[in-house]
Amino acid sequence: MNYLTIREHIQKNMIKATLEVADLRVQPDSFSGWRIAIVSSDFEGKSHEERKKIALDGLENLTVQWLDMLTPEEQEWAGSLPIDSSLDDLPLWPEALARPSNPENILFPSDLDEDLERPIVATFYSLRGGVGRSTALAYTAQILASRGKRIFCIDMDLEAPGLAALFGKEDEIKENQGLVSLLLSLDQGERPDIRHHILKVSETDELYCLPAGLPNANYARLLNFIDLDAWYREDKNPLRELIQLLSSDVTFKPDVILLDARTGITPLNGPLLFDLADLAIIVFFPHPQSQRGTEALIHALLAAKSRRTEQRLTPEPRFIVSPVPASKAPEVIERYQHRAIEWIGDWLSVLGERRSALEPIQETDITHFVPYREEIATSDQILSSRETWRDYEAVAEWLERFLPTDNEQRLNVNLSDTKEKILEELNFSAGTAEYQERFLETFVETDLVNVALRPQIPLVLGRKGTGKTAIFRRLLEGSPSNSFVVLSPSPLKGGRAWLISPEGFKAVEKALQETKKSWREFWLLQTCLACYWSWQGNRPQPNARLIAIAEIAPTTELEVIHCIQSLLHIDSVGLLARDWLVHFDRDTPSEKLLLLDGLDTGFGNTSLDRERRIRAIEGLLSLITDLGDDLQKLKFKVLLREDIWRGLSFDNKSHFFGRSVTLAWPNKADFFRVLIEQVFQSKGFQSLVKSTEEGRLLLSNDHLSDTQVIESWNLLVGERMKGGKSAFTRNWVWNRLADGGKNHNPRTLLQLFVQAKDWENREQKQNPYWKTIIRPRALTASLEKVSMEALNALIQEEFSELQDLIDALRTIGRSPFKATEVTGFEEELGLAREVGLLSVYEGTEKEIERYKVPDLYLSGIGMTRMGQA
Missing domain, CATH: 3.40.50.300 (P-loop containing nucleotide triphosphate hydrolases)
Known part of the structure; x- marks a missing residue:
């Protein structure tokens, strides 16, 4: 018989004898047999043998090493009783080492x-x-x-x-x-x-x-x-x-x-x-x-x-x-x-x-x-x-x-009446900058961003998601009269018919080949047409050989392409267009920017499209270097993906040294400020901040200090992540959202909180939590989806040539992994390291022994860390 059957048998015996059981304990003895203790007020007046006959009826063959049958009064002086247990969970070495090595329901x-x-x-x-x-x-x-x-x-x-x-x-x-x-x-x-x-x-x-x-x-x-x-x-x-x-x-x-x-x-x-x-x-x-x-x-x-x-x-x-x-x-x-x-x-x-x-x-x-x-x-x-x-x-x-930290105790607030409202009001614009609502209200200006906004900086570089298009929108929407849009991402065309799609660029290149013209000449024409069709008031007129064509006001991209094709057939069109651009520069009443964004994806994503993109961008940047100081008031502002820039080769590339800026987010407070600015669009959160002693001063300044960002963050998601090495939630997020080169981009941060908010809404209904708006565990629960989104953006929108390597990594299944497991992918491995998909885990730059996939992409690929099932 086992522990449960013995208990059940004794209980049936007591019920049969109409004796109430106050306490029943059954336990295996250290060596053999069982220890049994029964407490019942109905034992009063009955001898030991009578009690035993009732309780152990049918258990005469059971080896009992310890037997106590007591009334509650007798129990008081009887001393310790055996615990009621099968002793399967006894915390002693023999029992602990004998337990199965695949436990269930592990909760730390x-x-x-x-x-x-x-x-x-x-x-x-x-x-x-x-x-x-x-x-x-x-x-x-x-x-x-x-x-x-x-x-x-x-x-x-x-x-x-x-x-x-x-x-x-x-x-x-x-x-x-x-x-x-x-x-x-x-x-x-x-x-x-x-x-x-x-x-x-x-x-x-x-x-x-x-x-x-x-x-x-x-x-x-x-x-x-x-x-x-x-x-x-x-x-x-x-x-x-x-x-x-x-x-x-x-x-x-x-x-x-x-x-x-x-x-x-x-x-x-x-x-x-x-x-x-x-x-x-x-x-x-x-x-x-x-x-x-x-x-x-x-x-x-x-x-x-x-x-x-x-x-x-x-x-x-x-x-x-x-x-x-x-x-x-x-x-x-x-x-x-x-x-x-x-x-x-x-x-x-x-x-x-x-x-x-x-x-x-x-x-x-x-x-x-x-x-x-x-x-x-x-x-x-x-x-x-x-x-x-x-x-x-x-x-x-x-x-x-x-x-609990001092900050947690100091910022202890009651959210029972406000949390639901604040969660409903939170709206994180996690998509690309083209689609963000209330953009200017939440735009974050860092020292690096302010440098990128300067007219004297013609080239702004950055990885995907670091904010290049945000710079474009800030310049375009913050001062709409101070810029001409030469090229933009599709969602920001805004009725500008001259903005060209991948199909249009394919047609342009064909026309360039037929007329034996260069991409430099195309960009001169494109810039002039953008200025001409955007100009307010009396417009500078082109040379007579161009005016008949330029006067046509296109309403579709097809009409624009026909216009450009016609202009390219004109002899010396490059010189004529350059002269026309100088007239625009002379006649503009104030300094204006010539904005070009969307070069990364504007040409398409096939191998032929990417080759066309390289030729076109090299022509554009070569033109900008040659124009030099010829333009006094018109200033080019090109926003370009960093890896594309590194792959370009054209004369005088060094012209951009000191005149370009690479967007990055090395400062944690700036990185998190992007999120907090959006959080403050919630009126409920503003009221919550004002209700704290420190928060009364928090909203009195248009610019949140680093300390204020951290205080607001702690109210939003809490200060501590109790697991792992990261003592603070912001450290956990900072580490998990870094790519293999330790780079960060705000888009993944916003995507994380989109998922975390949705998770918190669901969890709050089942398991209410009142310390912060979003509990720290929501971050860990949301990371996998963010990883998938980050990987999709990297592969589908940027580097489709890495797909075969990704498939190989899925087969390997865990990180870090030996370099010998990815032989035959030498070119892809170099690119993967360059874009942050991989980093060196062991070895030297020349002799890599093992690679590591950062947390940002790990679960998106379907890999686990070394040692995990």
Whole structure:
């Protein structure tokens, strides 16, 4: 019989005898048989044999090692009862290691929308010694305490205590003071004063240490009374009571508890890892001796459920790789780092299908490398130099992000009455700039953008999505009388019939070939016609040989092409058109821009179209260089994709050195300002900002400062991403939306928030969240769709020649990958790196060993990170 059938049989016996069951506990014994406890007020007046006959009727052949049949009054003096459990989830090593390695429903603390109730418990553990586990704990504690957190360190290395010595407090430990005495007091039902057992480590910070005890003969004797197996089989558990005591019975309730676990597979380590820990920080060096044992530990950890039973959380793994050799050869350090990352990826591969609705774990986000430092290795205790602490700051940040920040507490607002309205009002213009509504109201001017707007800059370069067309619209719509449109993207034609499509350019090139004219002459004609047909008032007239044709006011592109074809047949048309352009320049009353945008896609996307585009643009830019200073008031402004510019070859290309600007978004605040400007179009959000103390000044300035951008961002989506390495949501977004060259474009940011808003609307109906307008988890849930959109834009709109490489990457299925897996794609690999689809993960520029796909494109391709299923 099993646990469930025994329970069911006993319950039926009690019902049959009309005896009410107040409590029923069935548990397998450590060796064989069962432990059973039954509590019923109807046992009153019945002998032990009578009770047994009723309750165990039909179970006479069952081996029972422990049997309690009690009334509620008898239970009060009976002591601890066995817990009611099949013990499948007992947090001890034999049971933990025996569990299946493919657990279901893995939910980590960082997956929650709401914060964990403090204190956060982190167990520092290492399978083997000599890797700096206690040192990492001590420095992490010191960093957190220096940042105003209340930290409690407990020496759980009972067989070799030493944490107090590391803090320089060993001489202060007294007889019967420390963890061992405290646990045994709790085991005996006492309520000890924990203040008598702790040591204050710092005079200035809230940093405390609970030592294991004073290691003497009495300490060794007391160790024998610690029975972890009994504590987890009975309903009285001193380990859990200790955590509860620290959570409720001390005036200095800690924010974080750090447990220093003993090396190896010792009895106490099981509960510290599989039960008490919110975070399990595993310290190891990537030597083959550690691989198999640590792998077994991780599988056991992922199958565990922590003490936070109401949420059924899995202890969350983090990894410290230590000590990384102090080698002067980068390839040595790189080898150890990559080996560790690959091991961790393999150990966590079981997470793939178990967390399909959550962001995949990125091994580099949960791993920190600590280099060997002689001053730390040879010191008797932790050092006070903050420079020494920096190797452990990332570990402190893992824990810090589970705690509310000062900003979150200061900006705590009630959204129950306003969130629905604000979500409805939010409207992110995530399409290309051609289609954005209320464009001028949300246009963001950065220092670089202001340079690009200057008339003296004839060439504005940038990758797709960096804002070239936004510059075009700002110049066109901000001062419509100060520009002539020579070429524009199709959606912005605005009734200008002279703007040519890909089919028109094909016809133009045919006419150029027939008349033996050049693209330079075409651009002269196109510019003159654009000025002529846009001119207000008396227009400068062309040479008599041109006027009859130019006077025709076209209403369709076909008529424009016929006009250009006719003009090209005129001898010396280039000279005539140049003279005409000089007249426009002389007669314009003020400085005007000659705007050309849409060159990237305006020629089509076939290989022949792209070749035509190169010839046409080379002719255009060559013309601009030759015109030089001939034009005083007419200024060309060409907006061009950066990769196209790099592929051009024409005389005097250096003419544009110092006279061009490349759009980029290296500044985070500027990048996020693009989003926040659109958020402020919501009246509800403006009111929300005004309701905060800081927000009253936020809207009094037309230009949002960097600080104001961050404050608004935090109200919108929150400050913290608890998982991974990025302590702040803005860091998470910044890192995930970067391409392989660490470049960013605002379009993907807006696309992310379009998806996040829709996700939040759906989730809010099922799982309300009131801390921010959009919860941080909406970002992780939306990244995959943004990745698909970014990849489609890259391949379908720009670089279709990369499609075969993309198909090969889908077959490989994970990143990073070996360079030998993509042999035969040498030309495509160069382009892929140039446009940010790939970056070098390992090796040198000349000898690449492995490539990496950035997060921006990873899920869009259908790839996972190394090690994930």
